[in-house]
Amino acid sequence: MPIAVETFFLDPAFEGTLQQQIQQMVAGGILSGRFRPGEKLPSSRKLAHHLGVSRITVTLAYNELMSDDYLTSAGRSGYYVSDKAPEPPELTQRMSGDTVDWSRAIGTRFSGGIQIEKPVDWRRYKYPFLYGQVDPTLFDRQNWRLCAVRALGQRDFDSLTADQMDRDDPQLLEFIARNTLPRRGILASPDEILITIGAQNALWLTAQVLLTQRRTAAHEDPSYPGIRSILRQSRCHRLPIPVDADGLPPDLIPPETDVVFTTPSHQCPTAATMPLERRHALLDRARKDDFLIVEDDYEFEMSFLRPPSPALKSLDEDGRVIYIGSFSKSLFPGLRLGYLAGPAPFIREARALRSAVLRHPPGHMQRTAAYFLSLGHYDALVKRLRTAFQDRRRIMDKAMAQHGLEIAGAGTFGGSSYWMRAPDGVDTKQLAETLRARSVLIEPGEAFCERTARTYRHYRLAYSSITAPQIAPGVALIAQAMEEAQAGVIHA
Amino acid sequence: MPIAVETFFLDPAFEGTLQQQIQQMVAGGILSGRFRPGEKLPSSRKLAHHLGVSRITVTLAYNELMSDDYLTSAGRSGYYVSDKAPEPPELTQRMSGDTVDWSRAIGTRFSGGIQIEKPVDWRRYKYPFLYGQVDPTLFDRQNWRLCAVRALGQRDFDSLTADQMDRDDPQLLEFIARNTLPRRGILASPDEILITIGAQNALWLTAQVLLTQRRTAAHEDPSYPGIRSILRQSRCHRLPIPVDADGLPPDLIPPETDVVFTTPSHQCPTAATMPLERRHALLDRARKDDFLIVEDDYEFEMSFLRPPSPALKSLDEDGRVIYIGSFSKSLFPGLRLGYLAGPAPFIREARALRSAVLRHPPGHMQRTAAYFLSLGHYDALVKRLRTAFQDRRRIMDKAMAQHGLEIAGAGTFGGSSYWMRAPDGVDTKQLAETLRARSVLIEPGEAFCERTARTYRHYRLAYSSITAPQIAPGVALIAQAMEEAQAGVIHA
Structure with missing residues (x-):
């Protein structure tokens, strides 16, 4: 790739001739590692025009750089960074400098914590x-491709390109409201649903809206590692509750709890499914102790030994349950699409937060998913x-x-x-x-x-x-x- | 669309006959608005099999529902929700219930604040x-489409589908490091770059990592509305600095400032470009008072009256500047892709936070952008x-x-x-x-x-x-x- 002419700027504060400044810019680019051996420089005519200097100034600078082995010329075809040019020093030092104390400059630390390791290869x-991860022998790449291509068409130009501010794709929203949620026994209008960048994002938004440093969140132990890092970052008081063969035991939830995070369909990682009686008991406890429940309806689709249980949310008469769904497991995780369903006052705050954090999930991914779902490929x-x-x-x-x-x-x-x-x-x-x-x-x-x-x-x-x-x-x-x-x- | 059989569950706690329970499930679905007039019910055979009851039980329940006008039958083709079925009450009440005091249950409020209004239509x-917003007469839809289709191909299956955990698309990262940033005079290695869900997300991540309740952020006034909501949410001490015809005046930045947010290429919204002398003066102030600078390199590409000025970051010898770039304005905002460049210790924290908040931007969008950029369509x-x-x-x-x-x-x-x-x-x-x-x-x-x-x-x-x-x-x-x-x- 040739070196772009826009890389070069004149500095009015430079003390020296124009020719020296050009030499220094080129040598600096090579010494910093930005220009690499074999890359072509802008022609003297082009660079002269760009900088507003005479062409002979550029030619003289280039010739000087050639005699110093920074550049070589391939006859009429132009100037290139020489293979013999001085090599740049190590990169990483450069960006950091050494005048900033980053251990102090960083206000909040987010790294650390144990993650599941997934080798890229x-x-x-x-x-x-x-x-x-997705098994390519099972995924319907052909139809996904057709839906994606359709979502790239003229008719969907706005859904692809537009800044939707805090809005969701209306077609995907409609499908989730009309088809996906009703299958789990849940009825929600569009202002009770929010599309998220995967279930992780839905959990994170929920924790941010519902928790503060003064509130207490109970979660399952063992649990999905993502929920622990989310709760740690929210700085709430965190209560891990040991699960048994039926998932989260409601009796172990302390009365001071404000929010309970649970995975009733498929406890992560023990794979326990919470029986219907326990779901009722959990809802009773929530009512009695006035706490909210966040239901991560993890992998309910993969029920093949018996029909899936109804979602906790479908049994919730009080509006105490925030429901989280995802297409990551059933479609693919790289899609990064999930959703939240909950009472409108809660969704309003989650939407405002999402808008500040990232605006909205990319329109193209939302529309492609809407087509894939509504054409029945998903089922x-x-x-x-x-x-x-x-x-x-x-x-x-x-x-x-x-x-x-x-x-x-x-x-x-x-x-x-x-x-x-x-x-x-x-x-x-x-x-x-x-x-x-x-x-x-x-x-x-x-x-x-x-x-x-x-x-x-x-x-x-x-x-x-x-x-x-x-x-x-x-x-x-x-x-x-x-x-x-x-x-x-x-x-x- | 027919009503899915998975919608139906038996409740062991139900007091009554199986037939009554089926009737109640169907009537309940209609009364709650989940099943709508004209929708087809599962066949009696299919529902009986799903629930593990005898087919005659289902048939008797369906017949009872027909005589109550909930269902109609179209001869041998099956049962449908009747047009004469009772109508569901208003939706929104249902989800919220009325036992939760949401004004108390919401821990942190994010809504409110004045946004730019963009009518959808x-x-x-x-x-x-x-x-x-994007002008369809200017955007290169054809080549975007070709790049997107290529990114849907067999070779890019992993980049489309995989859970990348906290990683970025290596091809997009490489292009930004090798081509985009060097044009702005910036040299960064891959661990000094983070891909984000647009510049908004980059600003948000930066504010979360660098600011706390005890720190002070200065920003331009007037400013991009997004930065004010981000800073408000970070709960830092916020100092609006009035801009003049040359953008942010360094002399007005109080010495207690920890982080300065600025848009030197194109001050938003006044369109002022910060002259080179002032850029140097700003960096001098940063060194003197030991503050960091967040440079939103907003719309530098749209320089047609004169060449763009060098990025502030390219003049930064201390590693005090965090650089934010975006493809939203030059490509399209619905893409939701931007990037951060800064010292590795900072990028590490921003990456860990991004991972907890949303994992990573969708692989397909990243790979498509990588193709569009590297094939020269972007230029x-x-x-x-x-x-x-x-x-x-x-x-x-x-x-x-x-x-x-x-x-x-x-x-x-x-x-x-x-x-x-x-x-x-x-x-x-x-x-x-x-x-x-x-x-x-x-x-x-x-x-x-x-x-x-x-x-x-x-x-x-x-x-x-x-x-x-x-x-x-x-x-x-x-x-x-x-x-x-x-x-x-x-x-x-």
């Missing part, structure tokens, strides 16, 4: 028991995923039983993962590293758990990204590594 | 002197916009001179708008309303200004969305309304 691993895709996952789960069950791997949570409704328990003394973080070297990816439990234990016995095994034939040999490798780890424990 | 207006588009804007500006100048409209800020480098001043006593908010009824859209100054004056004399006139032939008659209508308003002032 996970497809290179033979046995990726990885959660939440067909979910059906295909269910069939494939059911098949894989059968194979998983058999292989794990055969090798005696212990399942801590399987999910009675289906889903796409198991919550597993390693034998006593086995550190699953170490286990994951060992397995990774053998082309097997598992998710150690650490990122999901509240307590900072020395070792973490739990881990998650997902079957959403691994193909059926890879499951049995992959499980065998896990069992083998587990035995080795146990042997290490016994010997130690 | 602005294209229906004959004379839209509106800022920041061609910017060139076309410059030519068109220069032409429109000439017509604007002529028409405004002819009608004696007073320009408060025109921008010496080009741009796409004028900052205007109405005669004494004319309220531009009222003026905008009058003009809107005459198919003319202008932006009253209220949203940009700090002080709560009784009337606002300023307004903004943009020529980015109005076509050349509409300019002269549009300006004539503005002048006419202005005269009427003045006459009103004189008579009052």
Whole structure:
């Protein structure tokens, strides 16, 4: 790529001749690493015109730079940065300088905290028991493409390009209100829905609106790691509640709680589904102690062993439940689309906050999703995923039983993962590293758990990204590594 | 669309027969507005299978509902919600309930504040002197479409679908680092850049990382309305600094300032460009008083009257400047893509915060932009916009001179708008309303200004969305309304 003429500016404060200034600009660009060997400079005519100087000034500067080995010339074709030009020093120092104390300048620190690790190159691993990435053999790329192309058309020009301020795509909003939510037994008008950049964004907005430093939020333990970092950042008082085989136990929620975050359809990561009786009990507690509930209706679509339970929100007569839905798991996470449904006064504040933080999700993604949903491709895709996952789960069950791997949570409704328990003394973080070297990816439990234990016995095994034939040999490798780890424990 | 069978659930706690429960579910769906007249119910066979009840139970329930006028049957084709079915009550009450006091339940309020109003249907207006929306006659829809389709291809499957956690699209990052920033004289490595959901998101992230309740931020007055709501939400101490014809005056920045937000390329909304001497003076002040500078490099691309000035960041030897770029104005705002460039310790915190708030901008938008930029379409588009804007500006100048409209800020480098001043006593908010009824859209100054004056004399006139032939008659209508308003002032 040639170096753009706009890169060059004259500085009125420069002390020296114009020619010297041009030489210094070019040499400076090379020494700073902005111009690289082999890149073509603007022609002397073009640069002279741009800077408003005479062409001979530029030519003289270029010639001087050639004799200093900064530039070479390829006859009539122009001037290039020379391969022999002095090399730039290390980059990173330059941007930071050393006069700013960044440990002081940063007002609020957000980094740190344990995240689930997902290798970018996970497809290179033979046995990726990885959660939440898309299996290309199942996704309906063809129809997604057709919908995206339609959303790029003349008729949708505004939905693609316009600054919508704080508004959502009306077609997507309408579909969610008319079709998606009613299937979960929820009735909402457009001012009770907000489109978000994935469920993560919906959770974050909700926490920001409902919580303050003086409020208390209860959440499940173990839990989705994202919710813990969101609650930490909100600086509220945070209460982790241990879950059991039926999910979050309402009896353990302290009366001073202001907001409860829960995943009733598919507890993350234990895969427990909260029974209907407990849902009623949770709502009763909410009414009694006057707290709000945030329902992350995580993976309800992946019910293939029995029909999905009704959403907590559909049982909520008081308007105490904020409902969060997502297309990340059923479509794909790179889409970054989710939604909030809740009472209008709450949605109004979440919308105002979203507007300040990011305005609105890109119009093109919203319109493409609206087409994909309304043309019925989404339902067909979910059906295909269910069939494939059911098949894989059968194979998983058999292989794990055969090798005696212990399942801590399987999910009675289906889903796409198991919550597993390693034998006593086995550190699953170490286990994951060992397995990774053998082309097997598992998710150690650490990122999901509240307590900072020395070792973490739990881990998650997902079957959403691994193909059926890879499951049995992959499980065998896990069992083998587990035995080795146990042997290490016994010997130690 | 038929009513999905997943809508129906049996409640073990229901007191009554199965048939009664089915009747109640259907009637409840109709009465709540979830099922609408003309919609088809699941067949009795399908519903019976789904609920695990006998088919005759469903048929009996359907027949009962028919005799109550909830349903009709169209012979063998099935059951439908009847047109004569009872109508649902008003929607909004339902979601809110009335047991939650939302004025108390909301922990932090984000709504309120004055926004620029952009009518959704602005294209229906004959004379839209509106800022920041895309003119379809100038945008290169064809090549955008080609790039988007390419980004939907098999090779880019991961970039479209994957959960990238806190990562950016490597191709877009590389292009910004190698081409976009060097043109502004800025050298940054990938860990010194963060892709954001537009410049708004970049500003917001920056404010959250750098500011606290105990810190002081200075910003321009008048200013981009978005920055004021961002700073208000950060709860920092906020200092509006009046701008002059050269933009932000460094001498007026109090020494206790921690962070300065500025738009040196094109002061929003006055269109002033900060001269090079003042840029140096601002950097000197920053060093002397140890504050940071956030440079929103707003609309630098639209320089057609003279070459753009170097970015403040390119003159920054200390690493005190955080640089914000955007593709919203030069490509389109619905894209929602911008970027931050700054020292790695700062970018690390901004990235961690972005990850908690929304993970990452949708992969497809990032990859499409990367193609559009790297294939040179972006440069061609910017060139076309410059030519068109220069032409429109000439017509604007002529028409405004002819009608004696007073320009408060025109921008010496080009741009796409004028900052205007109405005669004494004319309220531009009222003026905008009058003009809107005459198919003319202008932006009253209220949203940009700090002080709560009784009337606002300023307004903004943009020529980015109005076509050349509409300019002269549009300006004539503005002048006419202005005269009427003045006459009103004189008579009052």
